[in-house]
Amino acid sequence: MSRTIIVSNRLPTKVQRTASVLSFTPSEGGLATGLGSIYKSDDNVWVGWPGLSIEGEDEQQHVVEQLHADSMRPVFLTDAEIKGFYEGFSNETLWPTFHYFSQYAVYDLTQWETYRAVNEKFCHAVLELAGPDDTIWVHDYQLLLLPQMLRKARPESSIGFFLHIPFPSYELLRVIPWSKELLEGMLGADLIGFHTFGYMRHFLSAVSHLLGATSQNGIVELGNRSVVVDSFPMGIDYEKYATTAASEEAAGHIRQYREALQEVRVILSIDRLDYTKGIAERLKAYDLLLQRHPEWRGKVTLLMVVVPSRDQVAQYQSLKEEIDELVGRINAAYSSITWTPIQYFYRSYPLEELSALYRLADVALVTPMRDGMNLVAKEFVASKEGQQGVLILSERAGAARELSDALIINPTDTIQLAEVMHEALTMPEEEQVQRMESMQALVRQYNVHHWVELFMNRLFYSKNKQLTLATA
Ligand code: GDG
Numbered sequence: 001m002s003r004t005i006i007v008s009n010r011l012p013t014k015v016q017r018t019a020s021v022l023s024f025t026p027s028e029g030g031l032a033t034g035l036g037s038i039y040k041s042d043d044n045v046w047v048g049w050p051g052l053s054i055e056g057e058d059e060q061q062h063v064v065e066q067l068h069a070d071s072m073r074p075v076f077l078t079d080a081e082i083k084g085f086y087e088g089f090s091n092e093t094l095w096p097t098f099h100y101f102s103q104y105a106v107y108d109l110t111q112w113e114t115y116r117a118v119n120e121k122f123c124h125a126v127l128e129l130a131g132p133d134d135t136i137w138v139h140d141y142q143l144l145l146l147p148q149m150l151r152k153a154r155p156e157s158s159i160g161f162f163l164h165i166p167f168p169s170y171e172l173l174r175v176i177p178w179s180k181e182l183l184e185g186m187l188g189a190d191l192i193g194f195h196t197f198g199y200m201r202h203f204l205s206a207v208s209h210l211l212g213a214t215s216q217n218g219i220v221e222l223g224n225r226s227v228v229v230d231s232f233p234m235g236i237d238y239e240k241y242a243t244t245a246a247s248e249e250a251a252g253h254i255r256q257y258r259e260a261l262q263e264v265r266v267i268l269s270i271d272r273l274d275y276t277k278g279i280a281e282r283l284k285a286y287d288l289l290l291q292r293h294p295e296w297r298g299k300v301t302l303l304m305v306v307v308p309s310r311d312q313v314a315q316y317q318s319l320k321e322e323i324d325e326l327v328g329r330i331n332a333a334y335s336s337i338t339w340t341p342i343q344y345f346y347r348s349y350p351l352e353e354l355s356a357l358y359r360l361a362d363v364a365l366v367t368p369m370r371d372g373m374n375l376v377a378k379e380f381v382a383s384k385e386g387q388q389g390v391l392i393l394s395e396r397a398g399a400a401r402e403l404s405d406a407l408i409i410n411p412t413d414t415i416q417l418a419e420v421m422h423e424a425l426t427m428p429e430e431e432q433v434q435r436m437e438s439m440q441a442l443v444r445q446y447n448v449h450h451w452v453e454l455f456m457n458r459l460f461y462s463k464n465k466q467l468t469l470a471t472a
Contacts, residue, residue, distance in 0.1 A: 084114025
């Protein structure tokens with residue numbers, strides 16, 4: 001029987017070490033939920049890195065056994081690999097370049113070589129498991145070379161690839177000294193998926209400019225085979241967010257928050273700490289709102305959750321300092337004994353508390369400088385049982401292509417953003433409901449299960465069409 005093998009940098013389980021004891025917690029992330037129905041059924045399996053350095057043989061064996069029971073196969077990375085592959089080439093070269101932050105990108109030959117070696121390592125791990133009839137679905141920018149490596153070893157396999165971050169314009173991509181190898185790596189797949197049509201167009205243009213390969217209607221011709229390229233906007237587990245927000249536990253949190261906040265209106269911001277998310281720009285716009293519309297002083301609070309992320313990378317450390325300083329400055333300038341303009345939390349919250357925040361908020365500020373999709377925007381929409389609430393969304397998030405009933409802004413235009421916050425806070429209830437209802441209909445229908453089904457079906461048909469053509 002053929003099976004499906006999912007491959008991503010991280011496994012859908014968080015492995016953590018506290019006082020030399022390892023703990024295993026299932027991840028609540030969208031990808032884990034969406035693919036749960038696949039990798040947990042039949043003989044299917046998920047291959048990935050457990051997320052921390054595990055070097056002792058006994059400990060590795062313990063991890064293998066624990067994860068095996070849940071259909072996962074770990075790929076162990078050494079400290080040098082974590083540095084060169086993950087913190088290095090993935091997060092200091094690909095992440096900034098693909099998000100149009102080339103000024104932060106590092107081009108380091110050793111990191112590139114480590115990236116290639118770790119992709120090989122993943123390849124070996126998959127090949128140990130995969131039979132010729134198996135379907136392999138590779139995810140994201142850490143594994144761009146893997147589809148081609150797998151193709152060489154298994155020419156007949158059905159291989160899909162999905163990129164979760166933006167694909168940049170060819171002019172940015174070409175700056176990376178190894179851009180051709182990266183494109184060739186991706187083209188090992190039968191089907192390549194992106195969140196938006198725009199990213200797909202950038203990819204096809206890069207393939208044509210850098211490799212001279214032609215494409216028609218999203219199909220790249222490579223001589224002996226063809227590759228289908230298309231957009232598959234990722235959705236969320238709508239029911240999970242709608243149900244959790246409506247739960248008794250979330251209601252309990254909301255009562256508690258409301259009591260503390262009194263009548264104050266709430267603007268919500270939730271992100272991982274990342275320079276792509278536009279957190280500092282958002283703070284500057286909020287400062288401007290309080291300057292240009294002093295009537296909101298004492299009447300609105302920005303609830304800002306920043307989830308710690310990649311704190312080993314230099315840019316993330318200095319961004320944290322910049323945010324701390326901005327929050328401190330704004331709070332010092334406007335606070336009163338009874339009111340704090342910004343309530344800032346540098347930590348992550350359990351889903352029930354996150355859902356309570358979504359439900360409580362009058363306005364959600366989702367204003368990244370660049371974002372592949374942005375699931376927070378969709379989760380906010382799904383959590384709004386009473387359809388009240390306004391979403392302010394950056395035109396540079398993939399989600400803006402679908403959520404056209406949000407208030408769409410340019411995140412670098414601070415004045416516009418400040419004015420749109422004012423507009424959101426004064427929007428008539430009827431208009432809020434109208435906009436929210438149409439966004440909910442879309443997010444409910446195009447949920448994460450729909451996304452998985454669409455991608456897998458398309459992969460199945462792309463592969464079968466090729467096989468039919470080859471035998472004709
Ligand atoms: C990449 C792309 C693309 C956040 N704080 C807490 C928490 N979260 C959860 C959110 C959401 C997820 O983290 C963040 O997802 P995003 O999509 O917003 O952003 P990235 O992490 O950058 O993800 C992105 C995504 O891949 C999928 O393709 O949309 O563009 O960059 O689900 O809810 N969850 C909990 N507590 C928190 O404090 N439980």
